[in-house]
Amino acid sequence: MSTIDLRKKAVSITLTKKNIAGVVARVGVVLDISGSMHSLYQNGTVQDVVERILAIACQFDDNAQLDVWVYDNEFSRLAPVTERELEGYVKKRILNDPSVHKFGRNNEPPVMEDVIRKYTVEEESELPAFVIFINDGGVLKSIQKVITRSAVLPIFWQFVGIGKSNFEVLKRLDTMAGRVVDNANFIHWDRIETVSDEALYDRLLDEFPQWLEAAKQKRIVR
Template sequence: MTLSSIDLRKKIVQITLEKKKLTSVAARVGIVLDISGSMQPLYRNGTVQEVVERILAVASKFDDNGMLDVWVYDTHFSRLPSVSEKDFDQYVQRKILDNNNIHKFGRNNEPPVMEDVIRKYTVEEEEEEATPVFIIFINDGGVVKPIKKVITSAAVQPIFWQFVGIGHSDFEVLKQLDTMEGRIVDNANFIHLDDIAAVSDELLYDQLLNEFPSWLEAAKAKRIVRPN
């Protein structure tokens, strides 16, 4: 029997976790997908579905129940059903493109969806000992400047924001995330991938998980997340 693509990717994630000394870490994993107008070709050609599958492999290794939480946003946002290995096939087509209740292909506005992410993990599902949350935020450019205020105020929460810029925008605001002052810990990182579909799984996972370990240590030291 041949290994499925998700099983192969989980093996690559495992290697990455070993390299970054993250094998003992349990974390919730979520993905926020830009669904503004410029993203339409990537939804139609299967790139976004592939991104969901690739990130699901990370959730499968980090999260006890193997679930990947999902949001999409343009000027509005939708919190979607979480996806697992059992139901990821055609997830984007079934749950996003075919769903007429989702506002899609408009302009972008990040703070409302970010506030909903924070609400889910810190209000609705608050735990006595905070489990770390790893959010992968896919955007193709032009984020609004007020995201800085959201990220700064969220630094006390057990949430790490890994922004992934795709395409050819300049990502001026996202490039400033690492040098933003006024936070108890550095809770956000940005990587830029011109063509995410052309990036190998090995490189993608290595870059996605590059700053999460240092945030985790800083967050433990400040008691933002539970120590091991």
């Protein structure tokens, strides 16, 4: 079996364990491409992260595709990735594309607003969107306003911190007040490339089922 097939199998096991096998959801990934991420793009870590998250999309999404954004102080919404386009995706679609702004400073709210625009305006649906947000440093405090405002929308934000920053803002996500449902979670690894697929999927999908149940009760998703 290929690595993507093995990873899809690992996702399936996790979904069964968490009682969400059969759930249909749209899946997106937002990738930090600020200057401090340079080495992780060059050494293949980001390409591997894309493959690992694509395995989730293959189980959740009817089209088996992963929506992709990258951001620094600007952002780009990229072509979705599928198994057919997976090989060399980061190099072809990001590193070798001069229209993609890269390796500047970080600014999260604009890309978050574009995620919201895609899933609630351009492609409005009652299906949930599971958005995995990869970041290696401090995020702007203003993301809290975006998260609070989007709590009534069918979007769950799973933030993933990598590296040794303190992630002060992200650590406070679970205690943010003023939301209809808790629509965001934060997990952290110093080196995501050393985490097994089983451990990765178990943590990534830890709070999504709880949000899904709460969002159904509030009629945010069907």
